[in-house]
Each structure stands twice: as C-alpha cells, then as structure tokens.
Amino acid sequence: MELLPPTNYEIAQVCLLAGKIMLENGGETYRVEDTMAHVAEGFGVPNSHSFVTPTGIIFSIDGPEQTTRLIRISARSTDLHKVTLVNAISRRISKGELTPQEAHRLLKEIDAANTGFPTWIKILAAALASGCFLIMFQGEWRDFVPAFVAGGAGLASLGYFHRLVPIKFFAEFLASLLIGALAFLFVFSGIGHALDTIIIGSVMPLVPGLLITNAVRDLMAGHFVSGLSKGAEAFLTAFAIGAGIAFVLSFYNGEGFV
Template sequence: MIEGGSEMYRVDDTMRRIAVNGGAQDALVFTTPTGIFIGLGNESKTLLSPIDKRSIDMEKVAQVNQLSRSFAAHELGLHELHEALHHLDQNTPFFPFWLQVLAAGVCSTMLMVVFAQAYDWFDMPLAAVVGALGFIAYAKISPLTRVRFISELGGAFVVGVTAWAGVKLGVGRNLDNVIIGAVMPLVPGVAITNSIRDMLAGHLLSGIARGMEALLSAAAIGVGIALIFRFF
C-alpha cells in the first residue's frame, strides 16, 4: 500500500485489522514511508520490512483493501491472504504505457484550460504533445536512477524545451499556457494531499516526510522549467 501511494493511517488501520482478524489482538504497528514495523503483544519477535520504492498505484491500494475485507469476512484464510498479497505485488494490473502517455496528453490539455481560464484552442494540440513527451521522458529516466527527483527534473526540462521549440516554430502562441498545462502530469498532487491527510490524522513523522518529498519534487520540476527561461 505504501508503494502504491496510500496514506499512512490507512496502512496502519489495514495492518491492525489483518492482525486482529488473524488472532493477534494486541498487535503493535508502526509505519513510516520507508519501512513498517509490527510486534505481537508480549512476544519478543518484531517484524521489520523496508520500503525501497514508492509510486502512485491506486489499483494496488484498492486491491489490498479488498483482500483485507475478504479476510475479515472469513472468505480467505491467513495462508490464502498471504498468497493473494504476494501475487498482487508481483502482478498488479496496470494501464499500458501508450494509454498512460495518451492520458498525460489529455490531462495537459484540460488543465491548461483550467489554469489559463480560457479555451486556447490554438495551443491545445501543442500542450497535449508537450505533456505526453514530458511524461515519456519522466517514465524513461525513472528506472535509470535511484534519485527520484532527477526523473522529474528531466521530464520538466523536456516540457520546457519542446514547448519553447513549438512556440518558436509557430505551432503554439502562449508559452506560459503550454508549460502550465504540460507540466501538470509531473506535479506530485497525491503526495501533497496524503501529506496533509497524514498530519491531520496524527501521523506527523510520515506527513512531514511526505511533505518534504513533495516539495523537493516540485522544486525539481521548477528547476527543469527555470533552465529553459534562463538559457532560452
């Protein structure tokens, strides 16, 4: 669930429910964005599991919730739940890459209209193409580095370069509108929202950590765009 971008209080609640329904009434759970800890009452055993990667995958979060409910309803046994969770982790259904790129293009166009507060029909096709190219760059760079912010900086830089080139070639008119719309698929909106929700739920450590992660992501995007205005 953490790898899929879930809120920490939801992870806590799901782990406790599974433990209670599995017979561990006094389970102790502690979660952070980089690891989860669970202990079983007076027993000296504690399980630690690190979280090496995090992204946004609401399908995985929803499926884990469904499996937890099925276990609580005694539709699954503990061993069956473990096998189902392992299978889900290895075979999470996901949209094909071409559809993600298409969605990024549509999202860029629609959000350009929202933020520009005008139907800029001439710039819409360019915003769609630029947003799609920026998302492709982000997706291709991500597996090549362990530093998450490098991929966001690279994606934003591609957005800036292609938007600037499109306007110079005459296929777009308003550079600001195109960039505002095209950069939105890279913005960590879910991370910002979950950070606030975690802090409101009392998970201050997780909320602050995710908030800093979101701010660094936004800063990387800003640097990628700023480079274009600085040198072009």
Template sequence: MVWVDRDSIVKVCMIAGKIMLMSGAETHRVEDTMNRMAHAFGVESAQSHATPTGINFSAGMTEVNNFVRILKRPTDLHKIAEVNSISRKIIAGELSPEKAYRKLLKIEAAPPVYTVWLQIIIAALVSGCFVIMFQGTWTDFLPACIAGGLGFAVMAGMDRLLEIRYLAEFFGAFVIGISSYLLIHYGFALELDKVIIGAVMPLVPGLHITNAIRDMVAGHLLSGISKGVEATLTAFSIGAGVSLLFAFV
C-alpha cells in the same frame, strides 16, 4: 477464533502493508489495515508502525518485531483497492491467513494495470485538458498534449535509468520547457505560460501533498513532514527544470 500460527498472520499483515505503502497509501491507512487484519485473526495487541521508507510490525508488545524496507513508492491505487478488498474479506471471516497470503503475493507480483505507454498517452491528454481548464485556447490544446506527453515519457525513462526520482522529474520538466518554447517559436502554439503549466501538471506531486496533509491530520507527524518535504523537493525539481530553459533563451 484465535489462530495459533502467528507467523502466518505476521506475514499476511507485513505483505499487505508493504503493498499499500509501495503503492502510495497513507501511513495511517497502512497501520489501520494491518491492525484490523491482525485483530480479525485473533491478535488482540498487534503493534504496527509505518513510515514512508519502512514498516515495523509485531503481534504483541513483547513479541518479536518484524521490519521491511520500502525503497520505491510508485502510485498504484488499483493495488491499494485490491488489498482493501482482501482486508474486508478477512474481517468478514472469509479468508484464512494462508489463502490471504497467496492472494497478496499475486497482487504484489502483478504488473501495473496501466502500462507506461498508456500513462504517457493519458498524461498527454491531461496536459491539453489542463490548458483549457486554465482558460487557455483550443489552439494550445494539441501543443500542450505534445509537450506533456514528451515530458512524461522522458521522466518515466530517466526514472528507470537513474533511479533518482527528482532528477527524472527535473529532466522531464526541462523537456517540457524546451518543447513548449519550440512549439511557440514555430507558430504552433500561442501562449507559452499556458502550455507549460498544462504540460507540467501530470508531474505535479498531488498525491504526495494530499497524503502529507492526511497523515498530519491523523497525528502521524513524522510521515506527514517527510512526505511534505518530498513533495516540496519534487515541486522544486519541476520548477528548476522549466526555469533552466529561460536561462538560455
């Protein structure tokens, strides 16, 4: 069935791609989802192009091009799963463009499933677990939890204050280094390297690295390279923050 109102179809595809890209999805997955949704609504020659900072979409090669700018890309896999669920329902013919658009607006406006405080608690526990995984001792488990939780909290706070992710990660890593050193200095922990390594793991850009590789493999060279550079800058910020500690001690 071919839908006459192409504007509604374009709005559905654009907001779906926007939510996915802002939530950390790979660019080739964003394009594939948008094209599948458009095809399910009867648009045979939909054209989509996604980069980490923007989405272009057209209902045809000679149709008007639509563009949306992506400014922030926090990780929210739950929203990606929600959009994928709506996409499957559209392909199955269970949703009209109007109903799909309303559902997508609710997903876009929904707050994160995990609050900042819950993320801090999870980051703290993950930090301690990584110490054990890297063959550290149980004595360093709690200190790593403290350092990792403090570092993640500072990173989250500075990210809201500065709106520059790299500086936020730099300060978060610096706090991890300082707190780890103090915990070692006052005898609460044993191995400085294990505590620092475990505590910085929640800051490591694992998803960006994975998405960069997946985009490169899928032939999206521009997106793959840009995400790889972003992951490299993030890793450099974390390393610089920890290294700054050793410049003073």
C-alpha cells in the same frame, strides 16, 4: 483433522505484506496501520502494534510468543487498484473467510500482478490531461496540440530518464527541462502562442498531487514523521519541476532566446 491455530509469525507475515503493498502503491500511513490492525484482529490478535514510515514498517504482536518484524520499503508508485484489492482481502479476513496461508497467497498474487495501465495509455492520458489543463487555465484552443505533445513527451521522458539516472529529482528536472524546451520550440516556430499556459498545462502530469494529499492527511491524522517526510518529497519534486522550467526561461526574453 483439527486445524492448528495460526502462529504469530504467520499473522505477522500477512500483516506486513498487506502493509507493504498498500504503502508501495499510494496508501496513506494511517490507512496502512489501520488495515494491519484489522487483519491481525481478524486472526484473533487484538494486541498488535505497528509503526509505519514511507521507507519502512515495524510490526509487533504482544503475548507469550511476542513477534516483532521489520520490512523495508524501497520503491513507491501509485496503483490505487492494488490498495483496493488489499482492502477487500482485509474485509474477508475480518469476516473469517480466509486463513493466514490463503490470505498470504492472495496478497503475493496481488503484489506480483501488473495491474497498472500500459505505458502508452499513461502517456496518452498525460498528453490529453495536459491539453485539458491548458484550457482550464484559460489557454487558447490553438495551443491545445502543443500542450498535448509537450505533456505526453514529458511523462514519457520521465520514465526514460529515471531508468538512466535512478534519482527521482534529476529525472523530474530533466523531464521538466524537456517540456520547457518543447514549449519554447512550439512558440518560436509559430505553432504555439502562449508560452506560459502551454508550460503550465504540460507540467501538470508531473505535479505530485497524491503525495501532497497523503502528506496533509497523515499530518491531520497525527502521523507527523510520515507527513513531514512525504511533504519534503513533494517539495523536492515541485522544486525539480520549477528548476527545469526556470532553466529554460532563463534563456528566454519574451521574443526568443537571449
């Protein structure tokens, strides 16, 4: 039995799902558009067009059966393993190894899979990274434990506050506020010694490094809307972190609270 050629609707479904997974898990805008174009071309559609922003994707296929679809992106995180899996499927499509139905099924499995690390491992990694950043910023080894505890508590509280208040800015502000308060308590009790290096090391897991990198890469690739919006998001995150720490330091005069 001869198989029917895939319809534009089926191809658009696969392209949009691939783009959605990549954009929601830390993929750059230009990489998302490039992947969607390669997927469409792998299915025999060279004349596809896509417009990607951090909050939505518009995909269109020219021809007698013109298809235009829009998908909304409401949540974004970082899971580069999923981005790698989507790239692998894109390469298989380009080689003609997958039909649209098979590709869509595999992409749905990737989208539903929980490939991230458990929360306790993320907290432990953030705590260890905080201590290492303290040493990198020329802190003292005796402050490693305070930075370790404050950094881990900061990342743990970020997830908790985000569930309580589903506004990213306030969650980051409260998490940095907790980090600043813990750092002061360690110094006040004599466990910690250099308040500035403890705070600097502890807030580093909250810094939007990937967001800043993607914003710069999108701007360099000519995607000014996405680059500026991601840059604005990174600025708000940095401002929230700075505001939380500044709020604590405003009550601190070098020897204790005013």
